[in-house]
Amino acid sequence: MALEPAQVTNNHTLQAPVDTLRFGHGSDVGQGRKNNQDACTAFAATYAAAQGRMSFGLFVVADGMGGHMDGEKASSLCIRVVTDHVVEAAYLPLLTGQDEAPDLMETLNEGVLASNLAVTEQMPNGGTTVTAAIIYGGKIYITQVGDSRAYLVEGRHMKALTRDHSLVQRLVELEQLTPEQAAEHPHRNILYRAIGQSEHLELDNKIMPMPFGARLLLCSDGLWMVVPEAEMMDILAATPNSQAACEKLIAAANAYGGPDNITAVLVDLPDCPDIAEPGPTTDR
Amino acid sequence: MVDQIDTQKFPGPPSPGGGSESVLQTNTVLQNRYRITGVLGMGGMGAVYQARDLHFPNVKRMVAVKEMLNTSTNPQIREATLRNFEREADILASLTHPSVPKIYDYFSIRDRAYLVMEYINGRDLEEIINKASDFIKVEIVYQWAIDLCDVLSYLHSHEPEPIVFRDVKPSNIMIDQHRHVRLIDFGIAKTFEIGQKGTMIGTEGYSPPEQYKGQASPQGDIYALGATLHHILTRRDPRLEPPFSFKDRPIRDYNGNVDPEFEAVIMRSLEYRPEDRYPSAMAMKSALEHVRPSPDSAPAVLGTAPIMHNSAGAVTAPVGAQAAKPSTAFFPSGGSEVIPLWTFRCEDEIRSSPAVVYGNLYVGCYDNGLYCIGANDGKFKWRYATEGGIASSPAVADGVVYFGSDDYALYAVDAQRGRILWSFHTEAPVRSSPRVALGHVFIGSDDGNLYAIRIDGGRRAWAMETGDPVRSTAYVTDDLVLFGCDSGDFYAVDLSGKLKWRYKARRGVISSPVVQENLVFFGSMDWHIYAIALDTGWNVWSYRTTKAIASSPVLDDSNVYIGSSDGYFYALDCKTGRDRWKFETEGQIATKAVVHQNAVYFGSGDGYVYSLDTKSGQLRWKFKTGGPVVSAPFVHEGVVYVCSLDHNVYALTA
Ligand SMILES: Nc1ncnc2c1ncn2[C@@H]1O[C@H](COP(=O)(O)OP(=O)(O)O)[C@@H](O)[C@H]1O
């Protein structure tokens, strides 16, 4: 088994399918800001043994806000708390099979709510967005606060899986602004929900079956608000290597002036399902 | 990095001198007259103090003193801010309504302005809501709602301009010791908020959706009142909920004491679309009075309701019995002199008109640059340099600024950042202004063509050749493009550029046409203003002034307004072309006017910007710039933006 971006292949097939999670990532300060308040984690683990093979992935993007370094502290605290919780309460139990199988959506929510308490307590003047995804067992679990986004990318198509908790998005939903007006609105950065804002926090959750062979993109607004969607699709379609694609996306945002911090995490979803449930199967 | 969420939670850096150490000490005496006795509240722009008025040594007269910091570092802006503050204070002082606190005095000391007003012995609604352990009695909320409608209606029917409160929310409503509603915190403080990064427009949670399109109207106050009532009755703070989500929280789901009729009235005031709400605060008041349960039970309830913690023994005055006390105001009566909110100086003459969109003002200058300036504070944002002077007025659509330059090109520039998206090159200077419609930019060039250019990419769709410079800005209807040219020909072409008809004036038409119903109006250098039938191209009427017309007409419901080089500004009946009135200036009028709420604004070669009453043609005010004004003003949110050949852009209160 490997805990790193996994490249374990199956020996007994000639043309190995992409049966594990692969990812690329990048985060750049951009040109308009002095420091990078974005943060991300990518955790992809593969287990392959006689009993079967499974992949587990956790991907998180956070975009911090607040002066005096509070923003970068808030986003980094947030992703660490989320990752810590998910690894401990979901990944390790799955791997060892020692506890009951965890409810992944719930675990992800617990992680995000814990990060909310941590940020509220420790960074009273900071806050952050968070978009977090677990990939496991043929499903994608996403939770969302703020205006970082998750997209599903399939061939030349790309679809947002999250809904921004921003004032302008709400106005668009109410047909009070067109998406074009929203994109130029002077208050397009105003969120109505974020980590570290209040103890009570509602999360947007989504569980979906994993489209095999597709890609999952998590990014901060420094990418999606700056690079037109069509251009992002062009880059993604033309760049099969996910690390190279992340770098190109960031370069594209910088070509538009890089007004904000830019973060992208791009995950290649496996081509085929896991072979069996992991964990000790006999002696329980 | 996201700029902010909520000003309460993520305050910006403290404003200079605005730290807590700058709060006035108890016993400080201001103006030899007001001795500070305590702090009543801390607001965005300074503190509100309680003070004793020492002019009345034998009685203990308390006043509230609201302090506002003038944070701008630009002396000109500071001065203008102060003048504006005084003007608003004058307006406030002229109000008489039992729910509006009286204004006694104002003054300024260095970087602070002070407003002295009636001290209200009571609590603001925010505090009342927060401290109440249970729902406030529905009967009481009915009374508050009706009283608030009454005061809003009073403000909205203020002459000559309605007063829009803009910031109705619990912390700006007080309940006095007689349990009467008092509206505090008039927009006066907003004058001081210019340029504050991250300041919200209005207040998240209570503001109507249209406020984020930059619209402030009486209907917006009605929404905010609905939001406030919703908060009181449900005890759910809208600032902690997704914006505009009241519909997801029906009042009766939270508070069963509320009758369905009351809920329905409040929900109607919270409609997303202003036109779906009550047409006026008065209409909402009538609706409330209509559904309120029999009023005879109300006084008893009012007398026992535990709404305030310091209310023991308070007198319960009958509704409406709070007669205005004899005024003790010794207020200076308002001067009518117009002082700019700000001015901005370019490096050369400005011959074109500004455009204001989303808080940005765009204007082209003869120094070759297109400027983007903050519309609120006149602060420079960016400048896009072309190779020639800019006489063309910018058009802004969907985040793109379009304008022509004497360097022969039409430019499309990103409105936010000032980066070029594309340019289109003609054979001669482009002095007409772009018109954006139907996915195209229509613009004339001195090369004799009117071009239709696709907004995505800047490729030419077609060109209509006239042979003479086209300086008139095209008007586009559903099926026609209308424009004049220097030969005196006036063209109507269809959307594919094919000629429909042509009208021949005797001299050049640089005037830009406007359309109403079946008529198109334009002026000509042949001294006439023409009204031509759209479908046939036949002359319906013409009106002769005594000199050439280079300016363009504007319309309201019944009149067409146009200035002439003869110095007169004319109001003509649209249908007949008969003159309703005319107004004489000392210079040639080369600018188009703008009409805004019963007033018309235009500039003249005599250097003045004029505001006239549209009905009578009476002068409302005039403002002297340092040079001829040859471009049309732009009016947005009660501010007139106008440019002059003295190189300046001015922002004036409409
Ligand atoms: N005339 C007054 N009498 C008594 N208290 C007042 C008066 N005006 C304001 N206050 C108190 O001060 C607080 C802030 O005043 P406000 O005018 O709303 O300032 P801001 O513009 O800072 O919001 C109010 O919520 C109220 O509690």
Ligand SMILES: [Mg+2]
């Ligand atoms: Mg207030």
